[in-house]
Amino acid sequence: xxxxxxxxxxxxxxxxxxxxxxxxxxxxxxxxxxxxxxxxxxxxxxxxxxxxxxxxxxxxxxxxxxxxxxxxxxxxxxxxxxxxxxxxxxxxxxxxx
Amino acid sequence: xxxxxxxxxxxxxxxxxxxxxxxxxxxxxxxxxxxxxxxxxxxxxxxxxxxxxxxxxxxxxxxxxxxxxxxxxxxxxxxxxxxxxxxxxxxxxxxxx
DNA sequence: TTGATAGGCAAGTGGTTACTTGCCTATAGT
DNA sequence: ACTATAGGCAAGTAACCACTTGCCTATCAA
Numbered sequence: 001x002x003x004x005x006x007x008x009x010x011x012x013x014x015x016x017x018x019x020x021x022x023x024x025x026x027x028x029x030x031x032x033x034x035x036x037x038x039x040x041x042x043x044x045x046x047x048x049x050x051x052x053x054x055x056x057x058x059x060x061x062x063x064x065x066x067x068x069x070x071x072x073x074x075x076x077x078x079x080x081x082x083x084x085x086x087x088x089x090x091x092x093x094x095x096x097x
Numbered sequence: 098x099x100x101x102x103x104x105x106x107x108x109x110x111x112x113x114x115x116x117x118x119x120x121x122x123x124x125x126x127x128x129x130x131x132x133x134x135x136x137x138x139x140x141x142x143x144x145x146x147x148x149x150x151x152x153x154x155x156x157x158x159x160x161x162x163x164x165x166x167x168x169x170x171x172x173x174x175x176x177x178x179x180x181x182x183x184x185x186x187x188x189x190x191x192x193x194x
Numbered sequence: 195t196t197g198a199t200a201g202g203c204a205a206g207t208g209g210t211t212a213c214t215t216g217c218c219t220a221t222a223g224t
Numbered sequence: 225a226c227t228a229t230a231g232g233c234a235a236g237t238a239a240c241c242a243c244t245t246g247c248c249t250a251t252c253a254a
Contacts, residue, residue: 002112003109006103006106006107006112007107009103009106009107010103010104010106010107011241011242012100013242015099015103018184019183019184022183022184028200028201029200029201030199030200030201044242044243045243045244045245046200046201047201047202047203047243047244047245048242048243048244050201050202051242051243052242068200068250068251068252069199069200069201069250069251069252070200070201070251071200071201075184077181077184077185080181080184080185081181081185083181084174084177084178084180084181086116086119087115087116087119087172087174087177088174088177088178108211108212110212125230125231126230126231127229127230127231141212141213142213142214142215143230143231144213144214144215144231144232144233145212145213145214147231147232148211148212148213149212165220165221165222165230166220166221166222166229166230166231167221167230167231168230168231
């Protein structure tokens, strides 16, 4: 569980995909491909992005729903929220007033 | 910066090392080796652990001080604290009362 | 039905990485 | 001085991973 999450986060392209989904939820594979290419200047194939999405989905960080021939992807930040708590627990985080 | 941290966290052995340093601070290389072997049943060489510590230190997650022939390692959890905030920001974390 | 669009499956490849083995340096105890 | 302990350096290996290439399926529009 935690292993899949950390492994998914280890790749910079996957983190960029999470960034994009955080900014604009419900994107299709092709939309993500276009953004990576245009906005982030990443020369990467569609299949590569598809495989990245599969890794993110296996880790529970991305969820998807199919509608017709479209598949929409959404970010699920929940698994991230407590993932580093095992090392940051004893010091309580300062409250943001 | 963030890349080194996520890459460092991607390996389960390194996460176990962080666990051990969180539990008992200021351990030497041999102490960590012994704990990994005894407590976690990890058959791993001293050099492997040394290399893991180097990765963790490069990421800023572990700091070390030398005293004589001993080198003491301590956990630095600071880099972890806000590393996932870019995806969890919009939802403020519920306060722990 | 035909063609275009959105996506999936699978094999192959190059680069990275975790780990080992062997040897070397430095500090401390006798 | 000699030996044991704590650790470092470097080369080699095997497994893993990101990415590509090629082909296939499904949905929609004309």
